[in-house]
Amino acid sequence: MVRVGILGAAGYTGGELIRLLLNHPEVEIVFANSESNAGNKVYDVHEGLLGETELEFTSEMPFDKVDVVFFCFGHGKSEAFLKEHSIPANVKIIDLAQDFRIKGDHDYVYGLPETHRKEIAKCQHLANPGCFATCIQLGLLPLAQAGLLTKDISVNAITGSTGAGQKPGATTHFSWRNNNFSVYKLFTHQHLHEICQTLNELKPEGAPHVVDTLDEGYEAEGITVDFIPYRGDFARGIFCTEVVTLETSPAASDIVALYKNFYEQAAFTHYSDKALDLKQVVNTNKALVHVAVFGKKVVITSVIDNLLKGAVGQAVQNMNIMFGLDERAGLNLKASAF
Numbered sequence: 372m373v374r375v376g377i378l379g380a381a382g383y384t385g386g387e388l389i390r391l392l393l394n395h396p397e398v399e400i401v402f403a404n405s406e407s408n409a410g411n412k413v414y415d416v417h418e419g420l421l422g423e424t425e426l427e428f429t430s431e432m433p434f435d436k437v438d439v440v441f442f443c444f445g446h447g448k449s450e451a452f453l454k455e456h457s458i459p460a461n462v463k464i465i466d467l468a469q470d471f472r473i474k475g476d477h478d479y480v481y482g483l484p485e486t487h488r489k490e491i492a493k494c495q496h497l498a499n500p501g502c503f504a505t506c507i508q509l510g511l512l513p514l515a516q517a518g519l520l521t522k523d524i525s526v527n528a529i530t531g532s533t534g535a536g537q538k539p540g541a542t543t544h545f546s547w548r549n550n551n552f553s554v555y556k557l558f559t560h561q562h563l564h565e566i567c568q569t570l571n572e573l574k575p576e577g578a579p580h581v582v583d584t585l586d587e588g589y590e591a592e593g594i595t596v597d598f599i600p601y602r603g604d605f606a607r608g609i610f611c612t613e614v615v616t617l618e619t620s621p622a623a624s625d626i627v628a629l630y631k632n633f634y635e636q637a638a639f640t641h642y643s644d645k646a647l648d649l650k651q652v653v654n655t656n657k658a659l660v661h662v663a664v665f666g667k668k669v670v671i672t673s674v675i676d677n678l679l680k681g682a683v684g685q686a687v688q689n690m691n692i693m694f695g696l697d698e699r700a701g702l703n704l705k706a707s708a709f
């Protein structure tokens with residue numbers, strides 16, 4: 372049995388993580404930490420869990436009693452927390468923030484199972500990918516590995532309101548978000564860092580470098596990912612379209628075969644022969660991918676649930692890999708039929 376502690380347990384990701392782990396056959400939740408909610412029942416905040424658990428939030432953090440701790444903090448808080456607190460070396464960490472996703476002076480492994488499975492299985496500390504980053508990368512990985520990314524890539528992706536977190540803001544209130552649609556962080560979304568990092572790791576030697584346009588002193592001496600994010604008027608999910616221009620006009624069957632072969636062994640990422648609907652993945656840990664070919668242009672559509680495959684579902688998937696469990700354990704979630 373894997374003993375789990377959760378930090379930042381009162382937010383959207385904390386609530387979704389608790390929901391998953393309560394139904395995980397190999398997990399015991401030892402503590403769910405929230406300073407502001409200490410002593411309250413978890414279902415007082417995450418009301419959908421009424422009748423599922425009597426677990427209470429706690430201000431305590433008994434790291435000596437757990438095997439793994441999940442950081443469900445906002446971005447920037449994980450690194451700050453570790454400077455002020457000591458976690459035993461034998462306790463694994465899964466961080467859902469962006470603090471350790473980029474390689475640097477740390478030992479965190481980037482937790483995208485479709486590309487980093489071997490490293491995940493051996494790691495002690497894991498940086499869970501971002502939601503947009505997951506959806507966009509899953510649409511581009513097969514082309515990157517084949518060395519077919521040679522020109523600038525156009526990406527448009529729309530996310531649900533839960534992607535902004537639980538704390539209300541000017542662009543998350545229902546009266547503003549409902550029946551509305553808007554662009555934000557045009558070409559400057561922070562997930563571009565990790566997207567470029569993975570694409571460059573995967574590309575064959577000699578293929579063009581994917582330039583991270585957020586880097587200081589950026590000059591377009593490679594290909595760029597031109598990412599336009601949108602705020603949607605729905606709660607959950609990400610719907611992404613990517614346009615890639617190739618050097619020559621490929622046969623559609625060859626591109627489809629490339630994707631099917633790449634994801635043949637993936638536990639949750641599947642190729643669809645039909646055009647995608649967001650509803651197919653909401654409330655699941657699935658990622659679906661579809662391609663269409665128009666001359667030299669390949670149009671990729673990818674969809675995920677931003678809170679699950681884009682956050683805690685993928686985090687539980689990574690936990691399963693790290694502890695040698697069935698990768699699908701606790702993630703047998705079904706999409707709605709309607």
